Amino acid sequence: MKDNQTDTDLSSVRGYKPDPVNHRTKRNRELHKRNVLETAAQLFMERGYAGTSMADVAAALQIGRTSLYYYFESKEQILSSLVEEVTVSINATATSLTSMSGTPDQLLRELVRRHVEFIAQNGIIFRVLTNSQMYLTDELKEVNNAAKNGIYRNFRKVIAQGVEAGTFRPIPPSVGAFTIIGMCNWVSSWFKADKNLSVEEIGIVIADMAVDSVKANSTFESDKEIHSTLAEAKQAIDKLSTLLRAP
Structure with missing residues (x-):
């Protein structure tokens, strides 16, 4: 056989x-x-x-x-991996989330929660990449900037949808996107996993604050009041970070 x-x-x-x-x-x-x-x-x-x-x-x-x-x-290859691990990864997650069904406030809450959790878990590599922009090759700068622009567009898209639907106040979507992304990224400078709140809890707290800062509310009558609310949200996170830093 x-x-x-x-x-x-x-x-x-x-x-x-x-x-x-x-x-x-x-x-x-x-x-x-x-x-x-x-x-x-x-x-x-x-x-x-x-x-x-x-x-x-x-x-x-x-x-x-x-x-x-x-x-x-080489070190350059390590830096390339940081771009992939941080900016490209965050953008891929955001793009996936914005393609899902859901109301604007649900999508924004999930965008912020996932973004904050990633930053909290990868604070050092995020800060290193931020501080090492000058060492990126032209090709890596192009990849990194494209991913950062993608993150911004995803946040802006959801906020614009919320404004159009009346779910969010009539704020400029670009202002809301930059402010909320900055709020998320800032977590890398103060969050420590050994403090009172877990990564998941921090994500939920900041996601709720971000959504509440842009939600439609008839008591807001001017852009000045809207921007003031966004500033108050950042101040609230300032206080939260101070509490978490305390021994």
């Missing part, structure tokens, strides 16, 4: 289970790569991007430079 075993589709064989080794190997590599990225980001934060070498990153990880090059070949 001719042996056709090499042509057999093993997935069709009863009782066959795929070897999980390759999956585990890929997963472990991603975990190690993330560890390298976070360690490099911490060094960039402490010493500056220009003041940190690949040798410094390898030393902090207690691995050889050859092992480090398995994950990243």
Whole structure:
């Protein structure tokens, strides 16, 4: 009998289970790569991007430079990964959310909640990327700026829909978008996971405040009052950050 075993589709064989080794190997590599990225980001934060070498990153990880090059070949590649991990990732999430069905206030609440949670969980790499803009290549600047513009457009789109539907007050959507995005991003400068509120709780609190700051309310009669409310929301978060910083 001719042996056709090499042509057999093993997935069709009863009782066959795929070897999980390759999956585990890929997963472990991603975990190690993330560890390298976070360690490099911490060094960039402490010493500056220009003041940190690949040798410094390898030393902090207690691995050889050859092992480090398995994950990243250069600092520029690390910076490229930061763009992918932060700006591109946030924009992808925002774009996905705005394509879902829901009322403007529901969509805005979810946009803010997810944005805040991401920033709270990735504060260091977000701040490092913000502080390292000058070191981005022209190509990376283009990718980063396109993603940032995408984030803005997603927020602006939802706010504009809310204004048109009468769900939100008649504020300029661009002003609302920039203000709320800034509120979200600012979390990176003060949030600490070991304080009283969790990442999820912070996300909910700020999402509620953001939506409340733009919701339609007949007691508001002028743009001045509307902008004042947005300023009050930021002041409230100032107080929240002060409380969380307290010992």
